[in-house]
Amino acid sequence: MHxxxxxxxxxxxxxxxxxxxxxxxxxxxxxxxxxAQVLNPKTIFKTPAIWFLAGLIITPFIYRIGASPAIELxxxxxxMIIAGILVGFGTRLGSGCTSGHGICGMSRLSKRSIxxxxxxxxxxxxxxxxxxxxxxxx
Numbered sequence: 001m002h003x004x005x006x007x008x009x010x011x012x013x014x015x016x017x018x019x020x021x022x023x024x025x026x027x028x029x030x031x032x033x034x035x036a037q038v039l040n041p042k043t044i045f046k047t048p049a050i051w052f053l054a055g056l057i058i059t060p061f062i063y064r065i066g067a068s069p070a071i072e073l074x075x076x077x078x079x080m081i082i083a084g085i086l087v088g089f090g091t092r093l094g095s096g097c098t099s100g101h102g103i104c105g106m107s108r109l110s111k112r113s114i115x116x117x118x119x120x121x122x123x124x125x126x127x128x129x130x131x132x133x134x135x136x137x138x
Contacts, residue, residue, distance in 0.1 A: 018103055021052060030100020031056070032091040090120065 021029040025048060034049035044050065075083070091097040094116050096105070101120075105113020 014103065017052070017055070018099075018107075021048075022104070024048070028100055028104035030096050030104060032088075032097040033100060090123075094120065 018029045021027070027033075029052060031053075034047075034053055037043045037047045037049040038053060087097075094101065096113070096116065098117070098120065101110075101113040101116040106117055
């Protein structure tokens with residue numbers, strides 16, 4: 001299967017999941033918000049967020065069964081942990097994550113989400129450049 005077709009199908013399924021979650025639950029499917037619901041002892045068993053998140057975790061394993069070639073990670077576990085912590089900090093700082101702002105917010109033409117998405121995309125571009133071309137040069 002061609003890469004563009006995989007991306008198209010992935011985006012289509014993601015869009016269907018996000019719209020379905022919105023219509024069924026009346027809330028946007030921002031992943032940081034869903035994780036907050038699951039980690040809250042008062043709402044962990046009262047929210048469908050746990051099923052949505054379980055789908056996000058299980059799907060790559062299902063995909064891997066029929067996918068080739070294997071996905072290769074070129075980052076150390078420490079670098080991935082640091083990146084995860086920084087992303088978590090950024091989601092709190094930006095009042096939402098890439099899925100909340102980038103998918104749900106922008107589709108609603110939210111100015112706040114458009115600015116947030118432009119900001120974290122720009123920050124991502126700068127960090128990739130710095131890590132690959134500046135830090136990697138030392």
